Amino acid sequence: MLIKPKGTHDIYGLEAKKWNYVNGVIADLMSKYNYDYIRTPIFEASEVFHRGVGETTDIVTKETYDFVDRGDRNMTLRPEGTAGVVRSYIENKMYGDAVQPTKVYYNGTMYRYERPQSGRDRELTQFGVEVLGCDEAIIDAEVISIPVNLFKTLGLQEVKVNINTLGDKESRDNYRRALIDYFKPHINCLCEDCQERYQKNPLRILDCKVDADSEIIKNAPITIDYLNEESKKRFDEVKKYLTLLEVDYEVNTRLVRGLDYYNHTVFEIEAKVDGFGSNNVLAGGGRYNGLVDLLGGPPTPGIGFALGMGRLMMALDLEKIALPIDDGLDAYIMYVSQSEKEYAMSLAQDLRMNGYKVDMEYMGRSLKSQFKQADRLKSRHLIILNEEEMQNDVIKIKDNVTKEETLVGIDYILYYFEEKTSLEEVSDKDLEKYLEKEEE
RNA sequence: GCGGUAUUGGUGAAGUGGUUAACACGCCGGAUUGUGGCUCCGGUAUGCAUGGGUUCGAUCCCCAUAUUCCGCCCCA
Numbered sequence: 001m002l003i004k005p006k007g008t009h010d011i012y013g014l015e016a017k018k019w020n021y022v023n024g025v026i027a028d029l030m031s032k033y034n035y036d037y038i039r040t041p042i043f044e045a046s047e048v049f050h051r052g053v054g055e056t057t058d059i060v061t062k063e064t065y066d067f068v069d070r071g072d073r074n075m076t077l078r079p080e081g082t083a084g085v086v087r088s089y090i091e092n093k094m095y096g097d098a099v100q101p102t103k104v105y106y107n108g109t110m111y112r113y114e115r116p117q118s119g120r121d122r123e124l125t126q127f128g129v130e131v132l133g134c135d136e137a138i139i140d141a142e143v144i145s146i147p148v149n150l151f152k153t154l155g156l157q158e159v160k161v162n163i164n165t166l167g168d169k170e171s172r173d174n175y176r177r178a179l180i181d182y183f184k185p186h187i188n189c190l191c192e193d194c195q196e197r198y199q200k201n202p203l204r205i206l207d208c209k210v211d212a213d214s215e216i217i218k219n220a221p222i223t224i225d226y227l228n229e230e231s232k233k234r235f236d237e238v239k240k241y242l243t244l245l246e247v248d249y250e251v252n253t254r255l256v257r258g259l260d261y262y263n264h265t266v267f268e269i270e271a272k273v274d275g276f277g278s279n280n281v282l283a284g285g286g287r288y289n290g291l292v293d294l295l296g297g298p299p300t301p302g303i304g305f306a307l308g309m310g311r312l313m314m315a316l317d318l319e320k321i322a323l324p325i326d327d328g329l330d331a332y333i334m335y336v337s338q339s340e341k342e343y344a345m346s347l348a349q350d351l352r353m354n355g356y357k358v359d360m361e362y363m364g365r366s367l368k369s370q371f372k373q374a375d376r377l378k379s380r381h382l383i384i385l386n387e388e389e390m391q392n393d394v395i396k397i398k399d400n401v402t403k404e405e406t407l408v409g410i411d412y413i414l415y416y417f418e419e420k421t422s423l424e425e426v427s428d429k430d431l432e433k434y435l436e437k438e439e440e
Numbered sequence: 441g442c443g444g445u446a447u448u449g450g451u452g453a454a455g456u457g458g459u460u461a462a463c464a465c466g467c468c469g470g471a472u473u474g475u476g477g478c479u480c481c482g483g484u485a486u487g488c489a490u491g492g493g494u495u496c497g498a499u500c501c502c503c504a505u506a507u508u509c510c511g512c513c514c515c516a
Contacts, residue, residue: 001489006507058514062441080516110516115441117510126516193513209512259515268516281516308516336474366469371476384475398475405475 007114007122009310017325018313022154023107026127029150030105033142035129038104040084042111046076052083052295054260056200063112077111081128082261082288082304083295089132090297101134107309118277119311128285128306132292135301137234140265140287141241143303147269147283148247150307155321158272159282161247163238164255166203166223166263167231169290175226176202186216203256222253231264238265261288265303271315282315283307328378330417331397333360333385334370340385347383347413354414374400381417 004010011019030037046066053060065077078084085106089095094102107127114120129146131139144161151159166172179202183190187198191210198205206220227235242249249267257266266286273280285305292300316323331351333344344360351358359377361370374382382398389396394407397416408416 003489003507063514112515114514115512116508117512120515124516128516196513204514257515278511279515284516306516311516334475367474368470368472368476369468373476375477382475386474396475 005122007116007120009121009123014325015313017327018316018323019309021323021325022309022312022316025153026105026107026150029146029153030129033103033146035103035105038085038088038106039108040081040088040106041078042109043075043077044084044087046074048083048087048295049076049079052086052261052291053080057259059112059259063114065111065113079110079112080259081106081108081110081126081306082130082291085128085130085304086132086291086295086297086302089130089300090292090295095133095292095298095300101139102132103129104132105129117279119279119308119314121310125309126306127309128304130302130304132302133300134303135289137237137265138241140238140303141245141247143285143305144242144249144265144267145245145247147305147307151269151282154312154316154323156271156312156315156319158315158319160270160272161249161267162252162255162270163242163249163265163267164223164252165227165231165235165238165265166256166286167227167235168263171223171227171231172263175221175223178221178226179203179205182221183216189214189216206254206256217254223256224253234264257284257286261291261294262286263289267305269307271311273315273318275318276315279311281308282311328357328380329359329374330356330379331358331381331383332370332374332377332379333358333383334367334374335361335385336364336367337387340387340390343390344383344385347385351414351417354417356417383413 027037046064049064050060055061059079064079067075067077069075085104089102105128108125110124110126112122112124114122116122129143131143144163148159148161151157167175180198183198183202183205187195190198190205191208193210194205194208197208206217208217224232224235239249239251255266255268257268264287266284268284269282271280271282283305285303287301287303289301290299291302292298333348335341335344341364348358348360359379361373365373371382380400382400384396384398386396389407390410393410395410395413396405397408397413398405406416
């Protein structure tokens with residue numbers, strides 16, 4: 001049997017309806033914030049990610065899907081969204097657009113060659129936002145508020161917003177040096193992974209799980225102490241605006257992020273839901289003022305976040321949040337004979353073109369099965385075709401909630417649905433009156 | 441990349457080295473000569489992930505591979 005590749009999922013049925021609903025909520029929310037949708041290629045020249053995400057990051061060194069195309073070009077399936085968006089920003093000279101800053105969002109699949117586990121797949125979907133060309137603290141707060149408000153809109157309560165700052169380049173470099181000096185004498189007391197981190201990315205030692213409780217890490221220098229005046233002021237401003245937006249956040253001085261391009265504000269939003277695995281970060285992001293420059297554009301500030309859609313869906317499920325999925329039918333058309341079948345089909349088309357959600361029997365099963373099917377499809381009305389009744393120009397419609405059956409004139413089916421679906425009840429008398437009026 | 445776990449029908453699953461692989465749900469049909477959702481009856485796995493091996497014989501034992509789920513690394 002053919003099976004899907006490791007770490008991928010087929011989304012269909014109810015699950016697909018949920019995704020569509022959430023995607024709709026996102027599109028709606030982004031429209032209100034006036035962020036434009038951007039769609040960039042799923043694969044890019046490998047260089048885009050090597051330069052953009054960082055040569056030393058795990059994402060680039062061991063997790064990319066690389067391939068050489070038939071024209072001998074080195075290509076990579078995108079492992080994240082920012083690098084591609086920034087490449088597009090530069091290539092399309094969006095920095096020259098009349099409207100500034102550039103505010104965009106994407107919602108698409110990413111690919112990472114990883115060992116799948118809870119909350120982690122090889123094909124993942126991320127919704128993300130990027131704002132380019134604005135270095136104001138106010139925009140940092142707005143960007144952080146977007147996922148927070150999305151969760152609020154969806155009814156997801158149990159989340160925690162962590163923020164921190166890495167400061168500008170000068171502050172970050174000072175801090176990095178301080179950490180290296182601090183850890184140097186303790187290096188042998190740290191776990192194996194941390195010893196490696198010490199070489200590659202000392203900042204990451206801070207959020208090590210193994211050594212989290214060790215005094216060495218607890219007493220490590222914190223970023224705030226190494227910020228220059230400007231960076232400190234900036235961070236205070238971000239916090240002020242977050243308070244203004246009523247975003248409930250916590251400063252976590254140990255929060256650093258793995259991607260090389262971050263500076264100043266960084267943040268993560270965790271799910272605090274029972275039953276969530278260890279991969280509980282729903283969204284994460286930060287400021288990347290050097291990235292546009294790095295990828296060959298004019299020096300341009302930027303900030304963004306990415307949100308894991310699969311993890312979001314998992315959180316919604318675990319929290320048992322009922323999404324208002326468009327479910328059920330207005331009518332299900334049932335029949336037995338061939339002539340009824342033909343009428344059923346044209347009636348279905350007629351109702352559908354008039355805006356009703358209609359399904360019908362296709363396979364000529366027993367009437368009993370058709371009733372069952374209609375129930376499964378949660379159909380509000382059952383249209384039961386009968387040759388004899390049709391010869392008398394009437395059709396039987398059963399309201400599947402009240403169980404009331406009505407014989408409706410064959411030319412007045414639409415009227416029945418208009419009234420019946422907008423008003424709670426329409427009596428036979430109403431219909432008679434309507435018919436009389438029509439005749440006049 | 442490392443460690444652990446599991447893999448029986450459309451679904452949830454029981455089970456044993458040896459004739460027809462429980463049970464339940466679902467589905468289809470019938471009882472009900474065109475009105476169901478209750479009940480009753482019947483049907484529904486060329487077959488126990490795949491490939492090897494051990495054995496007279498394996499779904500059940502061994503090995504490998506694939507995939508699942510969980511943890512680490514890392515990340516959303």
